Amino acid sequence: MLFHIKNFTRNVAVALAMSATLSVAQADDHDGQKRTADNARWKSECSACHVAYPPGMLPAESWRAIMSGLDKHFGSDASLDAASASEITAFLEKNASAKKYNASGKPLLRITETRSFKSEHSEVSTSVWKNPKVKSPANCGACHTKAESGDFNEDDVKIPK
Ligand code: HEC
Ligand code: HEC
Incomplete structure (x- = not known):
């Protein structure tokens, strides 16, 4: 129970922070295979267990789904404080791929x-x-x-x- 409450609070914090940054995250340059975009927090937090996967390799909806489930991240716990999570989410969204998925509805996480x-x-x-x-x-x-x-x-x- 406590777990759910904690999680809920965190998600609300992330959602609030995200809505504040979304308006800046509209314009995007898609860099595809070669990363040009950079962000210090993303670089340090998301390269702790594997390479920091380039934001341009997944669409924004995938990054949002990944970032909202970091406590259960491919079998590991990659949780972040709310400030880091919202900054990284905004960075990933801004530099995400513009490609859309057909059908199925569920965003790919990989x-x-x-x-x-x-x-x-x-x-x-x-x-x-x-x-x-x-x-x-x-x-x-x-x-x-x-x-x-x-x-x-x-x-x-x-x-x-
Ligand atoms: C088992 C080895 C292997 C692994 C692991 C691997 N790749 Fe590759 N990758 C290759 C090979 C081989 C090519 C094709 C090279 C060629 O066409 O000459 C390639 C091509 C690519 C290309 C296209 C490059 C270009 O110049 O067109 C991208 C982008 C890429 N890989 C991304 C990734 C990413 C991201 C990961 C991890 C999520 C990954 N690869 C994991 C072997 C690998
Ligand atoms: C505590 C370790 C850890 C941290 C920190 C971590 N990850 Fe991961 N991540 C993993 C593991 C484990 C996998 C599964 C790797 C595999 O399948 O070989 C994974 C896989 C992924 C994949 C899917 C790779 C693919 O294409 O198969 C993405 C995307 C990803 N992580 C994004 C992130 C982002 C974004 C961050 C930073 C917010 C992050 N990760 C931080 C452990 C971590």
Whole structure:
């Protein structure tokens, strides 16, 4: 019970902060594969467990869904204080992809489930994905040597042997 109340309070705080920043988050430049957008809090908080995935790789509705469920984030607890959460949410929304999903309604929570990801990786063979050095398709840095700086250019891909 206490858990729900705490969560509810946090969500309200996030929602309030978000509505304040939404108006500034309208204009967007979509940077696609190469990250140009930057934000210090996002960089430090969202690269603690994996690379800071570029905002341009998911639409705003996906980021909103991810940011409102950080306490149950892919099996881990990535909760943030309300101020950090709202700043990061606004940053992600502002730099999100303009692509929309068809049907289904539910926002995708994974870049690795998007059509762009699948087509960009259509030539990567099953044996590569199964390599223990890769671990997970979400482990971008296993193959993209500059993933940490937001650079996913194909010239810097090195498949682990
Ligand atoms: C406490 C660790 C932790 C923190 C902090 C964290 N994440 Fe994650 N995140 C994970 C784990 C674990 C996964 C699942 C990775 C996998 O499937 O291999 C994940 C996966 C993701 C994915 C899906 C990747 C894909 O395409 O499959 C996104 C998007 C994501 N995180 C965004 C964020 C954002 C945004 C933040 C900062 C607000 C953040 N994460 C902070 C642990 C964390
Ligand atoms: C198992 C290795 C591997 C992993 C893990 C991986 N990729 Fe890739 N990625 C590749 C290969 C191989 C290509 C295609 C390179 C080519 O076409 O020559 C590619 C291409 C791309 C491209 C297109 C690059 C271009 O210049 O057109 C993007 C963007 C990309 N990956 C993003 C990601 C992201 C984001 C992640 C993590 C969520 C990820 N990749 C995880 C191997 C990987």
